[in-house]
Amino acid sequence: MIQEKIREKARELLTNKTVDLIIGFGEGSLPLRTTPRFIRNPEKVDRLIWNSFCENNLSAYLHKLGQFKVGLVVKGCDARSVVALSLEKRFKADQLFLIGVPCQRMVDRRKVSRAVKGEILQAREAGDLIDVKGDGFEVSLKRDDFLYSSCQVCIHRNPTRTDVLVGDPVEESPLKETYQEAKAFEKMSPEERWRFFEKETSRCIRCYACREVCPMCYCAECFVDSSNPKWIEKGLSPSDLDFYHIVRAYHQTGRCSGCGACERACPMGIRLTYLTQKLTMDVKELFDFETGIDTETLPPLSTYEMEDKQEFIK
Amino acid sequence: METPWEPKILAFLCNWCSYAGADLAGTSRIQYPPNIRVIRVPCSGRINPLFILKALQSGIDGVFVSGCHPGDCHYLSGNYIGRRKSATLKRFLEYLGIEEGRVQFSWISAAEAGKFSRVIGEVVQDIKKLGPAKRFVKREDSRAMKFETRNPKHETILK
Secondary structure (H helix, E strand, O other), X not given: OHHHHHHHHHHHHHHOXXXXXXXXXXXXXXXXXXXXXXXXXXXXXHHEOOOOOOOOOHHHHHHHOOOOOXXXXXXXXXXXXXXXXXHOOOOOHHHEEEEEOOOOOOEOHHHHHHHOOOOEEEEEEXXXXXXXXXXXXXXXXXXXXXXXXXHHOOOOOOXXXXXXXXXXXXXXXXXXXXXXXXXXXXXXXXXXXXXXHHHHHOOOOOOOHHHHHOOOOOOOOOOOOOOXXXXXXXXXXXXXXXXXXXXXXXXXXXXXXXXXXXXXXXXXXXXXXXXXXXXXXXXXXXXXXXXXXXXXXXXXXXXXXXXXXXXXXX | OOOOOOOOEEEEEEOOOHHHHHHHHHHOOOOOOOOEEEEEEOOHHHOOHXXXXXXXXXXXXXXXXXXXXXXXXXXXXXXXXXXXXXXXXXXXXXXXXXXXXXXEEEEOOOOOXXXXXXXXXXXXXXXXXXXXXXXXXXXXOOHHHHHHHHOHHHHHHHO
């Protein structure tokens, strides 16, 4: 079982002092939740778990490594973020030990809670089923019906870069067409698209959870916090909300692994992945680049080709 | 009498080529529409996408960016880097529903005064067709402003 293997590997790494710290997933305090778990003591590796709710992208911690040597539990998307960050030289090569896990696609807890009436008090995963118990109900749900939309379209479930792979690689096949959100959005008229975008952003409360959770958002001073130049006002005017969301997404050009952490973190349920999906599509089409696959190729906006397309330039 | 609407267009011109091209157009007495406000930048690669967004948010009807032809960059590769940024930003803004043509790009050398005047003419025509910018423009009646007017206490504290 994957969970046992993760623990075993973590124990081995900590005992050998290969790493000082393991960052993995632990049981959350609520059903259907997991929490990032930091393990320093080899005797406590049993706190690490692996299930269908290990949705967080733990590579977001790579900016805070300091001098520690860290063992990091990564899924396919997390590993791609790690590769992207290593290209941006965010950590030293010998600082990181990747425990790669082929991902079984993660389950969206919000979709599960919507499927039942009342509060979920207990949840247990058994094979392909999730047994959910609550006040006055007890149901078994098929996990594949409740996957995250970003996981449904994922075609890189096996980590692209790992130091050790735990479990057998899974067969890569998209369940549905990739980038379906962006493609559906593109079919609308410009007016409809703008209205949709404004409607989504209008719910934003500027908590910046999408920024905080994103492994690629690590600027020492974010453009929203900069007071000179002051790019953006602090208020909730629709235009400022649009501005924030345009720039947050655009900064991910050629860097986003499509893990969907931004959308999962949003307390207001704002759709965000259709924005980054478009950028990923464009980068693939224009520069034939895919984030986190190749450990050598520079991110597209830090380099250039003489032959880049330029029909749009007069 | 009401004056007809004229678009306001912000032009980011590279110091080493397009800016000199505009200068040449001026000294050669070549006419071009007076709708552009020029900002001189050291290179088209210097243009931060935030400049363009900020301009659009401030109510500018169109943004025009012009730099050196490929191979002519004073800093060797600035225009290539700029080209990648422009390509992705332009596509992204159009994807979101900002009208195609609000943001335009060109290569104009210091000798191409004729091309400068022609391109500016085209850009102004395109933006006139689109009409005044509405989407993304920050307005006085925004939610934040309403909050202030709805809460007079807030104002007294400030005073």
